[in-house]
Amino acid sequence: MKCRNIRENLSAYIDEELYPDQSENVTQHLLHCPECSSALEVLQKVDTVLNNAPLYSVPAKFSEKLMHEIDITSSSTENLNIINLIFAPIKKFILNFFTLIESLKSFKTATLDEFSDFPPCSMGYIYFNLIDQRK
Amino acid sequence: MNNFSSVNSDVELIKAIGNGDHKAFERLADRYKNALLNFVYRYIGDMSAAQEVTQEVFLRIYKAAYKFKEIENAKVSTWLFKIAYNLSMNELKRRKRYLRLLNDHAGEKEMVDRTQAFESIENRELIEAVMSELSLIPENQRAALLLRVNQELSYREISEVLNISVSSVEMLIFRARRHLKQHINRG
Numbered sequence: 672m673k674c675r676n677i678r679e680n681l682s683a684y685i686d687e688e689l690y691p692d693q694s695e696n697v698t699q700h701l702l703h704c705p706e707c708s709s710a711l712e713v714l715q716k717v718d719t720v721l722n723n724a725p726l727y728s729v730p731a732k733f734s735e736k737l738m739h740e741i742d743i744t745s746s747s748t749e750n751l752n753i754i755n756l757i758f759a760p761i762k763k764f765i766l767n768f769f770t771l772i773e774s775l776k777s778f779k780t781a782t783l784d785e786f787s788d789f790p791p792c793s794m795g796y797i798y799f800n801l802i803d804q805r806k
Numbered sequence: 807m808n809n810f811s812s813v814n815s816d817v818e819l820i821k822a823i824g825n826g827d828h829k830a831f832e833r834l835a836d837r838y839k840n841a842l843l844n845f846v847y848r849y850i851g852d853m854s855a856a857q858e859v860t861q862e863v864f865l866r867i868y869k870a871a872y873k874f875k876e877i878e879n880a881k882v883s884t885w886l887f888k889i890a891y892n893l894s895m896n897e898l899k900r901r902k903r904y905l906r907l908l909n910d911h912a913g914e915k916e917m918v919d920r921t922q923a924f925e926s927i928e929n930r931e932l933i934e935a936v937m938s939e940l941s942l943i944p945e946n947q948r949a950a951l952l953l954r955v956n957q958e959l960s961y962r963e964i965s966e967v968l969n970i971s972v973s974s975v976e977m978l979i980f981r982a983r984r985h986l987k988q989h990i991n992r993g
């Protein structure tokens with residue numbers, strides 16, 4: 672019965688994943704149980720075999736191909752960034768401009784003279800001059 | 807653009823990659839490409855698919871490296887193997903659908919055929935037998951055992967890769983070894 676419990680812990684024992692007291696239990700048991708000791712050896716042999724199985728390397732052109740893929744990826748994201756760099760400020764300007772115009776429309780009832788104190792060349796100055804010309 | 811010392815930690819490399827550093831990316835790929843290839847190959851049993859999956863892992867890392875800050879407590883290697891595992895799992899699912907149609911087992915044969923160049927015939931036969939058995943055990947047992955024995959990940963790290971509890975990892979590895987052990991006894 673005791674052996675059965677030990678056997679269930681041997682795998683985690685090999686991996687050093689048991690709690691210290693559990694691990695100590697197994698170690699003590701192994702000292703005087705040849706059956707469990709040979710069971711441990713068989714498990715360790717499984718690991719040895721796995722560690723001696725052939726290993727492969729990536730193909731010679733792997734890194735080159737990978738870096739090429741990355742270049743494509745990053746240049747396409749850079750293009751996106753350039754588009755954003757150009758369009759984001761324009762979009763922002765247009766949005767702000769229309770917001771300004773919309774807000775000015777709500778002052779429809781006020782006379783134009785009330786807005787005559789815009790500094791020369793400011794948005795307001797240009798806007799009201801345009802409206803004046805249209806009249 | 808960058809001035810690396812000869813040794814960089816994985817985290818340093820990931821951060822540099824997040825800032826678009828191609829040299830750092832190349833270095834990380836060199837560090838892990840063969841480990842990932844062998845893990846994926848042993849997991850899915852097909853070399854050309856393993857090469858494709860390995861490349862895809864790195865492409866995903868490149869695209870997601872800037873996000874790494876959020877999961878800084880995780881090891882970079884755990885992250886790499888998690889991506890590799892998920893992609894491999896998808897590949898296996900795709901293959902199963904395909905194999906069911908063809909009723910073919912080409913993948914299993916290939917795994918045996920590729921074993922080569924060993925000192926003694928006895929050793930070679932044992933390795934062939936165990937690797938063949940490995941390809942037949944449940945997939946999650948295989949992944950857990952490979953990550954433990956070949957990659958030396960802890961149970962906690964494996965639980966993150968496989969997205970299961972630590973005690974489940976312990977059970978999977980226990981069962982995987984039990985399968986392979988029986989095979990060794992017979993041989």
Ligand SMILES: [Zn+2]
Pocket residue numbers: 673674675677700704706707708
């Ligand atoms: Zn015993």
